[in-house]
Amino acid sequence: MLANPALVELLNRAVEKPVSRAEALQLMAKCATDSLVATAGKIRDRTRPDVVTYSRKVFINLVNLCRDTCTYCTYKKEPGDSLLSMMGPQQVLAIAEAGKKLRCTEALFVTGERPEQKYERARSWLSTLGHSSTIEYIQEMSELVLSKTGLLPHTNAGSMTKKEMAMLQDTNVSLGVMLETSSERLMGKGMPHEDAPSKNPKVRIKTLESAGELRMPMTTGILVGIGETPDELVDSLFVIRQLHEKYGHIQEVIIQNFAPKPDTGMAQAPPASSEYFLRAVAMARIIMPEMNVQVPPNLNPDIFGRYIDAGINDWGGISPVTIDHVNPEFPWPSIASVQKTTEGRGRRLRARLPVYPEFLKGGFITSDRLKQYASLITDDFGLVREGYIND
Numbered sequence: 196m197l198a199n200p201a202l203v204e205l206l207n208r209a210v211e212k213p214v215s216r217a218e219a220l221q222l223m224a225k226c227a228t229d230s231l232v233a234t235a236g237k238i239r240d241r242t243r244p245d246v247v248t249y250s251r252k253v254f255i256n257l258v259n260l261c262r263d264t265c266t267y268c269t270y271k272k273e274p275g276d277s278l279l280s281m282m283g284p285q286q287v288l289a290i291a292e293a294g295k296k297l298r299c300t301e302a303l304f305v306t307g308e309r310p311e312q313k314y315e316r317a318r319s320w321l322s323t324l325g326h327s328s329t330i331e332y333i334q335e336m337s338e339l340v341l342s343k344t345g346l347l348p349h350t351n352a353g354s355m356t357k358k359e360m361a362m363l364q365d366t367n368v369s370l371g372v373m374l375e376t377s378s379e380r381l382m383g384k385g386m387p388h389e390d391a392p393s394k395n396p397k398v399r400i401k402t403l404e405s406a407g408e409l410r411m412p413m414t415t416g417i418l419v420g421i422g423e424t425p426d427e428l429v430d431s432l433f434v435i436r437q438l439h440e441k442y443g444h445i446q447e448v449i450i451q452n453f454a455p456k457p458d459t460g461m462a463q464a465p466p467a468s469s470e471y472f473l474r475a476v477a478m479a480r481i482i483m484p485e486m487n488v489q490v491p492p493n494l495n496p497d498i499f500g501r502y503i504d505a506g507i508n509d510w511g512g513i514s515p516v517t518i519d520h521v522n523p524e525f526p527w528p529s530i531a532s533v534q535k536t537t538e539g540r541g542r543r544l545r546a547r548l549p550v551y552p553e554f555l556k557g558g559f560i561t562s563d564r565l566k567q568y569a570s571l572i573t574d575d576f577g578l579v580r581e582g583y584i585n586d
């Protein structure tokens with residue numbers, strides 16, 4: 196793929212203003228990877244220079260039963276599995292307190308999709324805890340963690356209704372739901388989302404729209420290499436951009452690469468190639484010049500520094516306490532090594548809250564209590580005070 200004059204002109208334009216869908220499709224199809232990466236890096240240097248952020252977190256694996264089945268997933272467990280997680284309040288609090296001791300600021304609550312709709316075991320567990328839905332229990336646990344430790348909750352429980360998200364608005368500074376892909380084709384027979392109705396792009400988009408109506412800061416993103424075409428990848432990024440243009444509430448966009456795992460339906464599928472993934476990261480920055488773009492460092496342990504070159508400005512949550520329960524095969528690198536890599540690329544690593552500074556300060560957080568908890572640990576820029584972690 197040699198750069199022709201028209202592509203060079205398009206790349207130069209992209210540094211200054213957002214590309215159209217047609218232009219993005221052209222770049223994805225025809226532009227050399229080095230040129231895409233260089234352009235994405237220039238855009239990030241213009242819009243988000245100097246600092247790369249991360250969130251110091253604990254991962255609370257509240258319940259890993261799930262009503263859906265995605266053929267790449269190892270997070271979901273069945274009753275009887277030795278790694279089944281159904282956490283009671285004391286377990287939740289113990290993790291949050293351990294995080295507090297190591298100056299974590301985020302309590303990430305993760306669950307499968309509506310386990311109570313499929314499993315009697317989940318219904319009876321919730322009933323014992325005094326609840327009829329997972330969201331109700333998350334609401335109670337968010338309150339517990341917030342009030343006892345001051346860690347700020349961020350929940351990723353799959354698709355949610357507007358009413359459910361409103362239930363979490365007083366305790367969660369942000370929510371997460373991956374779009375993964377806007378392609379309904381991937382729900383077809385033999386495709387990864389055939390048995391995952393919650394992964395229907397319409398359902399995920401509805402969740403993101405409802406969050407926008409509530410003005411809840413949202414984390415979303417795409418999963419790269421699960422069978423989408425390059426055009427579908429570009430379309431997924433445009434769906435996210437358009438949601439943000441309409442509601443202004445997408446606080447970060449995660450670009451995550453598919454890696455096949457043993458004992459899953461996609462165990463024999465090829466991983467996203469490192470070049471295709473690098474192109475996806477660069478395209479995310481080119482399509483969304485002003486937004487926060489994140490790549491988790493643990494999924495690409497030896498080469499994650501290159502994603503700084505390709506335009507990212509965030510590493511996502513990193514935990515000094517808990518493992519990544521969604522990708523337990525990929526331990527997080529130490530924060531010291533992430534710092535070294537970041538500084539090696541001429542940037543400073545700074546800790547942020549699970550709500551980005553511009554959303555914290557931009558009127559998205561309406562709860563006085565949440566604002567107060569955040570103010571105890573942030574500086575004038577809305578990042579975690581530099582002294583806080585080492586105090």
Ligand code: SF4
Binds near residue numbers: 271393
């Ligand atoms: S919805 Fe989430 S937890 Fe459930 S199977 Fe799919 S990826 Fe796994």
